[in-house]
Amino acid sequence: MKRGIVLALIVIMAVAPIVTVFARGAQEAGAQRHAFIFKNTGNPYGDKQMEGFADGIRAQGFEAILRAPDQPTAEAQIQIIEQLIAQRVASISVTGNDFDALQPVLTRARNQGIAVLSADSAVNPASRITHINQADSEMIGRTLIQAAYDMAGGSGDIAILSATSTASNQNLWIEWMQKELAENASKYANLNLVRIAYGDDLRDKSVSETEGLLQSFPNLRVIIAPTTVGIAAAGRVITDRGLIGQVKVTGLGLPSEMAEYIENGATPYMFLWNPIDVGYLTAYAAVAAVEGRLTGAVGETFSAGRLGDFEVVQAGDGGTEVLLGAPFRFDPSNIAEWKTVY
Ligand code: RAM
Numbered sequence: 001m002k003r004g005i006v007l008a009l010i011v012i013m014a015v016a017p018i019v020t021v022f023a024r025g026a027q028e029a030g031a032q033r034h035a036f037i038f039k040n041t042g043n044p045y046g047d048k049q050m051e052g053f054a055d056g057i058r059a060q061g062f063e064a065i066l067r068a069p070d071q072p073t074a075e076a077q078i079q080i081i082e083q084l085i086a087q088r089v090a091s092i093s094v095t096g097n098d099f100d101a102l103q104p105v106l107t108r109a110r111n112q113g114i115a116v117l118s119a120d121s122a123v124n125p126a127s128r129i130t131h132i133n134q135a136d137s138e139m140i141g142r143t144l145i146q147a148a149y150d151m152a153g154g155s156g157d158i159a160i161l162s163a164t165s166t167a168s169n170q171n172l173w174i175e176w177m178q179k180e181l182a183e184n185a186s187k188y189a190n191l192n193l194v195r196i197a198y199g200d201d202l203r204d205k206s207v208s209e210t211e212g213l214l215q216s217f218p219n220l221r222v223i224i225a226p227t228t229v230g231i232a233a234a235g236r237v238i239t240d241r242g243l244i245g246q247v248k249v250t251g252l253g254l255p256s257e258m259a260e261y262i263e264n265g266a267t268p269y270m271f272l273w274n275p276i277d278v279g280y281l282t283a284y285a286a287v288a289a290v291e292g293r294l295t296g297a298v299g300e301t302f303s304a305g306r307l308g309d310f311e312v313v314q315a316g317d318g319g320t321e322v323l324l325g326a327p328f329r330f331d332p333s334n335i336a337e338w339k340t341v342y
Helices: 002-031 044-059 074-086 103-111 137-152 168-183 203-216 228-240 255-263 275-290
Strands: 033-037 063-067 091-094 115-119 131-133 156-162 191-198 220-225 248-251 270-272 301-303 309-311 320-323 328-330
Touching: 033 044, 033 074, 033 275, 044 063, 044 228, 044 275, 063 074, 074 091, 074 103, 091 103, 091 275, 103 115, 115 275, 131 275, 137 156, 137 168, 137 191, 137 220, 137 248, 137 270, 156 168, 156 203, 156 228, 168 191, 191 203, 203 220, 203 228, 220 228, 228 248, 228 255, 248 270, 255 270, 255 328, 275 301, 275 309, 309 320
Parallel strands: 033 063, 033 091, 091 115, 115 131, 131 320, 156 191, 156 220, 220 248
Antiparallel strands: 270 328, 301 309
C-alpha cells in the first residue's frame, strides 16, 4: 500500500514539469487576444456579427475582445483602437465608420505587429491586410435598384435611406445603385431617385429621416434602406402611418426585425447575408493573418472552420477581399423559418 503511494508520488513528480509546461503553453495561447470593433452599439446586426467573431475566435482556442462606440464615428473608433494597441492585442478587425480616417491609427497598430483587417464596412487598402466582404457590392447595389423598379411598377419617386454618410459599405452600394440607374437609363427613365437620406444607423434618426422623406415627397413609391437599422425604422413608420402598399420598403434587413413588415406587406421582399457568418469568417482570417498564413495577397486560401475554405480576391477599391457569398432574398415564403435565426 505504502509502496503504491510512493510510486504514485514519483510518477506525479516526474510528470508535473511536463504538465506545467503544457499548461503554460495553453495559457499563452489563451492569452492571445483578437479584437473586433463594430460601427456602434445598439445594432442587433452588429451584435450578431460580433457573436460570430467571438465563436470563431474561441473555436480556435483564443480570446475575443468585442468593442463598439456609442456613436458611429471614426473618432470614437480611433479611441478604441488606441486602447487596443496599448493592450497589445494580436489582431484588430474593424467595421469602419470611415474609409480613410482610421489609416493613421491602424498604421500605428500594424507597425506594432498587430494584424489589421476590416469586415462588413471596409477601411482603405493601405490600412488593412484584407477585407471580409459579406457579398459582392455590385450585385447588392444593382439588385436593390431592380427591386425598387419592380415594387414601383416601373415608375415614380424612390429614395434611399442610408446609414452614416461616411459608411464605406453603404456608400459603395449606393454608387452601384447609381451606376445601375445610369447604365440602364431607358429602362429607368420614369424612376426618379429623389433623395439619399442618412439615418446614421440610429433608430430615432432613421425614423425622423423616413418621416422627412414622406413629407418632402408625397408621391414616394419606394424607400431603399441598405441598412438593417434604416429598413426596420422605415417599416415601422410605413406601418404606423397606414401607408402599407402605397410606399414600399426594401433593402437589407435582419429577418428577426423585419418579419412583421414582410408579413404585413410593408416590405414585399428584402435581402441580407448571415451576419454571424461574416463575424465567424473574420475570426478565421484574423488568426490566419497573425499566424502568417494570410498576407492578403490575391489567390491565398485559408480554411474557416465550419464555413470551409476561402480565397483572397481582388477588391474594387484596389485592395483585396474575401467574399462570404451571395446575398439571400427574404419574402413571405421563407421569413418564418429565418426570423428566429438572425
Ligand atoms: C447595418 C450596418 C451594417 C450593414 C447592415 C446591412 O446594420 O450598417 O454595416 O452591413 O446594416
